[in-house]
Amino acid sequence: xxxxxxxxxxxxxxxxxxxxxxxxxxxxxxxxxxxxxxxxxxxxxxxxxxxxxxxxxxxxxxxxxxxxxxxxxxxxxxxxxxxxxxxxxxxxxxxxxxxxxxxxxxxxxxxxxxxxxxxxxxxxxxxxxxxxxxxxxxxxxxxxxxxxxxxxxxxxxxxxxxxxxxxxxxxxxxxxxxxxxxxxxxxxxxxxxxxxxxxxxxxxxxxxxxxxxxxxxxxxxxxxxxxxxxxxxxxxxxxxxxxxxxxxxxxxxxxxxxxxxxxxxxxxxxxxxxxxxxxxxxxxxxxxxxxxxxxxxxxxx
Amino acid sequence: xxxxxxxxxxxxxxxxxxxxxxxxxxxxxxxxxxxxxxxxxxxxxxxxxxxxxxxxxxxxxxxxxxxxxxxxxxxxxxxxxxxxxxxxxxxxxxxxxxxxxxxxxxxxxxxxxxxxxxxxxxxxxxxxxxxxxxxxxxxxxxxxxxxxxxxxxxxxxxxxxxxxxxxxxxxxxxxxxxxxxxxxxxxxxxxxxxxxxxxxxxxxxxxxxxxxxxxxxxxxxxxxxxxxxxxxxxxxxxxxxxxxxxxxxxxxxxxxxxxxxxxxxxxxxxxxxxxxxxxxxxxxxxxxxxxxxxxxxxxxx
Numbered sequence: 001x002x003x004x005x006x007x008x009x010x011x012x013x014x015x016x017x018x019x020x021x022x023x024x025x026x027x028x029x030x031x032x033x034x035x036x037x038x039x040x041x042x043x044x045x046x047x048x049x050x051x052x053x054x055x056x057x058x059x060x061x062x063x064x065x066x067x068x069x070x071x072x073x074x075x076x077x078x079x080x081x082x083x084x085x086x087x088x089x090x091x092x093x094x095x096x097x098x099x100x101x102x103x104x105x106x107x108x109x110x111x112x113x114x115x116x117x118x119x120x121x122x123x124x125x126x127x128x129x130x131x132x133x134x135x136x137x138x139x140x141x142x143x144x145x146x147x148x149x150x151x152x153x154x155x156x157x158x159x160x161x162x163x164x165x166x167x168x169x170x171x172x173x174x175x176x177x178x179x180x181x182x183x184x185x186x187x188x189x190x191x192x193x194x195x196x197x198x199x200x201x202x203x204x205x206x207x208x209x210x211x212x213x214x215x216x217x218x219x220x221x222x223x224x225x226x227x228x229x230x231x232x233x234x235x236x237x238x239x240x241x242x243x244x245x246x247x248x249x250x251x252x253x254x255x256x257x258x259x260x261x262x263x264x265x266x267x268x269x270x271x272x273x274x275x276x277x278x279x280x281x282x283x284x285x286x287x288x289x290x291x292x293x294x295x296x297x298x299x300x301x
Numbered sequence: 302x303x304x305x306x307x308x309x310x311x312x313x314x315x316x317x318x319x320x321x322x323x324x325x326x327x328x329x330x331x332x333x334x335x336x337x338x339x340x341x342x343x344x345x346x347x348x349x350x351x352x353x354x355x356x357x358x359x360x361x362x363x364x365x366x367x368x369x370x371x372x373x374x375x376x377x378x379x380x381x382x383x384x385x386x387x388x389x390x391x392x393x394x395x396x397x398x399x400x401x402x403x404x405x406x407x408x409x410x411x412x413x414x415x416x417x418x419x420x421x422x423x424x425x426x427x428x429x430x431x432x433x434x435x436x437x438x439x440x441x442x443x444x445x446x447x448x449x450x451x452x453x454x455x456x457x458x459x460x461x462x463x464x465x466x467x468x469x470x471x472x473x474x475x476x477x478x479x480x481x482x483x484x485x486x487x488x489x490x491x492x493x494x495x496x497x498x499x500x501x502x503x504x505x506x507x508x509x510x511x512x513x514x515x516x517x518x519x520x521x522x523x524x525x526x527x528x529x530x531x532x533x534x535x536x537x538x539x540x541x542x543x544x545x546x547x548x549x550x551x552x553x554x555x556x557x558x559x560x561x562x563x564x565x566x567x568x569x570x571x572x573x574x575x576x577x578x579x580x581x582x583x584x585x586x587x588x589x590x591x592x593x594x595x596x597x598x599x600x601x602x
Contacts, residue, residue: 012376015345037372038339044316061404063375071338074364075313092404099400103362103393105443142406 001026001151001203001301003226006042008267008293010210010232010246011064013038018295019064020268022228023048024205026149027130032056033147033207039068040075046296050076051083055126057133058089059209060144066093070100077108084111088125088133090143091116117145122220130154136220138211140245146209148220151202155179162195203301206261209268212242213251218259226301227261228293230268231279237272253283253290263301267293302327302452302504302602304527307343309568309594311511311533311547312365314339319596320365321569323529324349325506327450328431333357334448334508340369341376347597351377352384356427358434359390360510361445367394371401378409385412389426389434391444392417418446423521431455437521439512441546447510449521452503456480463496504602507562510569513543514552519560527602528562529594531569532580538573554584554591564602568594 002025007018019036023046030052032039043050058066066089076085085108087093094114101107115125117135126133129152136146155177163176168190172182181192206221209230221227232246241248247255249266256264264287266279273279276292283290291299303326308319320337324347331353333340344351359367367390377386386409388394395415402408416426418436427434430453437447456478464477469491473483482493507522510531522528533547542549548556550567557565565588567580574580577593584591592600 011379013339013342013372015342037369038314038342041314041316041339061401062407063372063401063405067372067375068338071314071364071368074368078312090404092400096397096400096404099393099397100362100364103391103397103443104364106363142404 001205001226003205003228003265003299003301004046004048005267005293005295005297005299006039006046007036007295008269009295010230010268010270012271013064014271017271018042019067020059020209021068022207023053024149024207026203026205027151029055029131031133031149034059034065034209035067035069035072036064037067037071040072042295043072050079051081053085054083055086056088057147057207058087058093059138059146059207060140060142061090061092062142062210065210069093070097073097073108073112074104074106076110077106081108081110084113086113086115086126088115088117088147090145091118118143122148134220136206136208136217138208138217139214140210140212144210146207146211146217148204148206148224150204153202154199156192156196156199159195159197166190166195168195205301208255210246212245213247213255215255215258217255221259221261224259224261226263226265226299227256227259228265228267229255231266231283232268232270234273234278234282237270240270249279249282250286253286256283256287256290261287263289263291265291265293265299302506302527304506304529304566304600304602305347305349306568306594306596306598306600307340307347308337308596309570310596311569311571313572314365315572318572319343320368321360321510322369323508324354325450325508327504327506328452330356330432332434332450335360335366335510336368336370336373337365338368338372341373343596344373351380352382354386355384356387356389358448358508359388359394360439360447360508361441361443362391362393363443363511366511370394371398374398374409374413375405375407377411378407382409382411385414387414387416387427389416389418389448391446392419419444423449435521437507437509437518439509439518440515441511441513445511447508447512447518449505449507449525451505454503455500457493457497457500460496460498467491467496469496506602509556511547513546514548514556516556516559518556522560522562525560525562527564527566527600528557528560529566529568530556532567532584533569533571535574535579535583538571541571550580550583551587554587557584557588557591562588564590564592566592566594566600
């Protein structure tokens with residue numbers, strides 16, 4: 001699992017900071033999460049191949065999370081994209097994008113499929129044989145979802161020494177990986193556990209921005225490997241966080257602790273703070289493994 | 302008159318090039334012309350004060366000319382702007398922006414006034430005591446206008462030596478600047494021409510992008526001081542220019558020559574060309590005073 005932060009600042013794009021956008025590479029997928037203005041340029045800067053992006057997840061319709069989407073869709077068209085593009089976003093974005101395409105008479109030459117989100121409960125919105133994506137309802141000023149990306153449990157791994165000792169035919173390897181017992185060439189039963197090892201533990205990533213402190217997400221993100229949780233403010237500015245429905249670094253850490261997350265990544269910083277280390281210091285008092293998002297950096301898990 | 306090129310490339314924002322946007326400073330106005338994605342960042346980079354922008358002119362609704370507008374409007378709001386903002390744009394943009402504000406529940410706290418353009422004839426769309434702005438109907442794939450910015454003739458200038466010699470009272474100076482004859486302290490007529498000089502010649506700037514070769518604009522831009530004319534292609538790619546309704550450098554130069562413009566600025570280059578000097582060379586064969594637009598440079602006239 002590889003997470004590239006294209007932008008992790010709140011409110012507006014600036015000369016050296018970008019609004020929210022991330023790329024999550026997981027099980028051969030390249031998922032784009034949020035798409036603030038300038039995202040297409042940051043994708044280029046970070047050498048993410050446009051053609052690999054087939055699924056875009058938009059948390060909510062504030063500009064710093066979605067104003068770059070229409071431009072990206074338009075650029076995909078100009079680059080003669082052919083692959084389908086799926087957009088998971090709150091209801092309304094389809095209408096905006098469609099209106100803009102109509103007014104510019106610039107319809108995509110690829111299939112653009114909107115999955116409009118309206119539910120206030122967590123729902124499975126994407127699934128294939130290796131990955132599931134669930135919404136995480138958040139508490140913000142407008143309808144907002146985070147997203148939980150979960151690897152499915154993979155196949156068991158062959159213990160090749162043990163397998164070769166049994167003389168099981170190679171034709172049965174697939175069955176073994178799938179967890180079945182098989183027979184060797186003499187018709188003797190070979191128990192699966194004796195020749196395979198458990199699969200790698202599936203990993204998970206939760207993206208939670210923007211939101212007020214919100215314990216309702218805890219059951220959904222329980223035991224997540226990596227939690228990205230916004231921390232727009234420091235605790236000293238908690239009075240700004242509450243009315244704007246944002247969180248402080250301390251609150252983010254509290255959520256991470258209660259969820260028993262393994263790693264917490266902070267981001268969506270207000271531009272009022274020059275020293276982002278203060279966010280890490282504040283969160284680290286409550287939760288041990290805190291990392292700071294920064295535009296252009298990559299985390300590997 | 303001062304023109305700052307924020308972006309002068311066609312189609313898509315890239316790591317080192319920006320789509321169309323310009324700032325024209327003329328007679329104490331700061332006019333923003335077109336607003337591709339990333340314009341607000343380029344405004345910051347070029348240290349253009351946001352609060353000085355009160356009028357935005359949008360040529361057409363292709364993304365590389367307008368996708369940055371909603372973000373700029375939104376940023377103005379976040380910066381607690383109070384001044385009115387006037388947007389002159391083809392009909393439709395108001396609907397898009399209004400829908401986006403509605404979906405994000407983020408209405409401006411300043412007055413946002415759209416002037417929706419629909420006419421196929423040149424019309425006066427802005428006027429005060431010092432400046433006039435006219436549309437220049439262009440020939441593009443969708444409804445498109447260029448804009449002609451014209452200084453009005455200013456007041457006559459006092460020839461102070463001559464004025465002081467006559468002993469005309471200072472109370473009459475204003476009348477003299479306005480072109481009137483006045484009386485001196487002894488009741489003698491002082492002819493205006495004897496104590497004043499003509500005003501500075503008013504200047505004019507025509508912005509013409511995007512357009513096919515289009516002689517219909519000639520009467521409107523006749524004798525313009527500075528013509529910005531798109532040259533998306535070189536003549537060798539004229540077969541690409543015609544169907545996309547763009548121009549070549551040669552065609553832009555031909556328009557400049559026929560209009561008797563004093564200066565031609567080229568821009569809106571296709572990204573297929575690495576050497577932009579080829580545009581200047583091609584245009585210079587037809588028109589003498591050719592300049593190349595470049596992101597971040599300023600022309601003073």
